[in-house]
Amino acid sequence: xxxxxxxxxxxxxxxxxxxxxxxxxxxxxxxxxxxxxxxxxxxxxxxxxxxxxxxxxxxxxxxxxx
Amino acid sequence: xxxxxxxxxxxxxxxxxxxxxxxxxxxxxxxxxxxxxxxxxxxxxxxxxxxxxxxxxxxxxxxxxxxxxxxxxxxxxxxxxxxxxxxxxxxxxxxxxxxxxxxxxxxxxxxxxxxxxxxxxxxxxxxxxxxxxxxxxxxxxxxxxxxxxxxxxxxxxxxxxxxxxxxxxxxxxxxxxxxxxxxxxxxxxxxxxxxxxxxxxxxxxxxxxxxxxxxxxxxxxxxxxxxxxxxxxxxxxxxxxxxxxxxxxxxxxxxxxxxxxxxxxxxxxxxxxxxxxxxxxxxxxxxxxxxxxxxxxxxxxxxxxxxxxxxxxxxxxxxxxxxxxxxxxxxxxxxxxxxxxxxxxxxxxxxxxxxxxxxxxxxxxxxxxxxxxxxxxxxxxxxxxxxxxxxxxxxxxxxxxxxxxxxxxxxxxxxxxxxxxxxxxxxxxxxxxxxxxxxxxxxxxxxxxxxxxxxxxxxxxxxxxxxxxxxxxxxxxxxxxxxxxxxxxxxxxxxxxx
Numbered sequence: 406x407x408x409x410x411x412x413x414x415x416x417x418x419x420x421x422x423x424x425x426x427x428x429x430x431x432x433x434x435x436x437x438x439x440x441x442x443x444x445x446x447x448x449x450x451x452x453x454x455x456x457x458x459x460x461x462x463x464x465x466x467x468x469x470x471x
Numbered sequence: 472x473x474x475x476x477x478x479x480x481x482x483x484x485x486x487x488x489x490x491x492x493x494x495x496x497x498x499x500x501x502x503x504x505x506x507x508x509x510x511x512x513x514x515x516x517x518x519x520x521x522x523x524x525x526x527x528x529x530x531x532x533x534x535x536x537x538x539x540x541x542x543x544x545x546x547x548x549x550x551x552x553x554x555x556x557x558x559x560x561x562x563x564x565x566x567x568x569x570x571x572x573x574x575x576x577x578x579x580x581x582x583x584x585x586x587x588x589x590x591x592x593x594x595x596x597x598x599x600x601x602x603x604x605x606x607x608x609x610x611x612x613x614x615x616x617x618x619x620x621x622x623x624x625x626x627x628x629x630x631x632x633x634x635x636x637x638x639x640x641x642x643x644x645x646x647x648x649x650x651x652x653x654x655x656x657x658x659x660x661x662x663x664x665x666x667x668x669x670x671x672x673x674x675x676x677x678x679x680x681x682x683x684x685x686x687x688x689x690x691x692x693x694x695x696x697x698x699x700x701x702x703x704x705x706x707x708x709x710x711x712x713x714x715x716x717x718x719x720x721x722x723x724x725x726x727x728x729x730x731x732x733x734x735x736x737x738x739x740x741x742x743x744x745x746x747x748x749x750x751x752x753x754x755x756x757x758x759x760x761x762x763x764x765x766x767x768x769x770x771x772x773x774x775x776x777x778x779x780x781x782x783x784x785x786x787x788x789x790x791x792x793x794x795x796x797x798x799x800x801x802x803x804x805x806x807x808x809x810x811x812x813x814x815x816x817x818x819x820x821x822x823x824x825x826x827x828x829x830x831x832x833x834x835x836x837x838x839x840x841x842x843x844x845x846x847x848x849x850x851x852x853x854x855x856x857x858x859x860x861x862x863x864x865x866x867x868x869x870x871x872x873x874x875x876x877x878x879x880x881x882x883x884x885x886x887x888x889x890x891x892x893x894x895x896x897x898x899x900x901x902x903x904x905x906x907x908x909x910x911x912x913x914x915x916x917x918x919x920x921x922x923x924x925x926x927x928x929x930x931x932x933x934x935x936x937x938x939x940x941x942x943x944x945x946x947x948x949x950x951x952x953x954x955x956x957x958x959x960x961x962x963x964x965x966x967x968x969x
Contacts, residue, residue: 470617
């Protein structure tokens with residue numbers, strides 16, 4: 406059981422750092438894509454986030470429920 | 472043998488009133504009435520069988536500790552078999568009972584659509600830009616929490632003490648993929664800035680391992696013994712420890728993995744190796760560590776990270792499935808649950824950001840961290856808390872969760888249909904279809920019965936004590952062949968109960 410488990414699990418972060426350069430290139434591309442995606446998302450947040458965040462957070466008071 | 476894991480989710484939503492002078496109770500009522508005004512004949516909820524004070528451990532503390540039943544507030548049943556009502560100054564929607572996790576996710580999404588329509592219709596009724604806004608979260612950041620409860624059909628024959636000790640490790644560690652994420656900490660005695668970000672909305676509010684309370688000193692395992700079905704055969708495990716999820720996959724995992732672990736407990740396939748030493752301490756340790764490296768103490772003296780414990784549960788679940796099959800959760804759903812479970816653990820172990828499209832706490836943390844970095848904000852900056860709250864804003868034009876690329880499981884059109892149509896494989900089919908067809912002759916309804924008034928005294932109560940009867944297969948032809956409620960009552964008197 407324990408043997409099977411070990412095989413199924415992903416490589417540990419330490420093993421990942423020893424990946425070859427051919428694998429590192431797509432990883433960098435992927436990181437760039439994620440960064441661009443996040444930048445777009447943060448632009449949107451700048452647009453839709455409550456304009457007065459302080460008032461919004463302060464006035465968000467709920468009665469306790471179950 | 473594990474019994475079918477019929478399940479459902481009840482969600483209390485956060486509520487905010489803008490540009491109108493309404494308190495939370497009135498605003499919640501207005502949402503429901505605005506929704507009903509256009510699509511439903513109002514049928515009252517029947518409180519006949521409500522006993523939230525009954526304790527699964529057999530104690531008699533109920534009168535003092537149980538929540539009051541608020542019979543005076545708006546409370547109704549929908550044609551999809553759901554209950555939509557006001558609870559403790561929150562609008563609450565309980566999905567109908569579902570046979571599969573996939574359906575439970577569908578009806579949870581339908582509940583979101585119901586809230587969205589309620590907001591739109593209330594807005595149309597309010598003057599001067601008045602608006603009622605609903606949030607699918609579990610805390611206001613000021614120490615007040617409201618719940619998202621899962622419910623599971625469980626075999627009464629399972630000793631309750633074993634159920635408690637064996638399900639607790641899952642409740643404590645599943646947060647790694649079910650946590651909805653929270654900026655800050657609300658645990659008693661915490662200091663602002665101590666915990667910048669944590670996995671769970673709810674973990675701060677749990678103070679007991681097991682108990683009857685739901686509003687104070689909340690327990691990890693709730694003992695409310697109110698099965699809403701045959702009490703000699705079944706329990707309804709009322710799970711109060713979970714977060715409300717915006718991610719459909721997170722909801723699928725939350726309900727699906729729990730249904731499997733409960734099935735394993737019913738089959739006595741889960742030993743005591745994973746029983747925790749200090750569950751209340753552990754639930755906060757897990758929630759407070761987004762690095763996922765913290766270890767928690769087991770009763771046998773070992774220590775595991777939450778992820779390691781989840782891997783153990785998954786391994787044992789696979790082994791259980793090989794030996795016992797997946798019928799309790801249905802085979803197709805069961806395979807999907809095991810697959811999603813493995814994928815999310817692999818992703819979390821490798822790099823949590825890789826599951827930002829599945830796990831709410833990761834998706835939210837990515838927004839919070841990115842925003843803080845872009846604007847050079849301190850972890851306690853109020854704008855980060857605003858992101859936390861607005862993540863769960865259910866308005867389409869304001870929701871942050873709907874913008875961050877969460878993978879979906881539910882087709883939008885299917886969710887819209889599920890606003891009105893009940894699931895077909897539980898008694899919710901009979902309840903919902905009766906309401907759609909014969910609402911004028913129904914005085915009240917609840918989970919396990921419908922009360923008809925067909926013009927003859929006395930009123931006729933139709934019991935539905937078996938969650939897996941009243942299905943389309945069993946009652947579809949009967950319902951279709953009856954022109955009115957009187958005919959239905961007449962035919963039911965001739966045959967076995969639904």
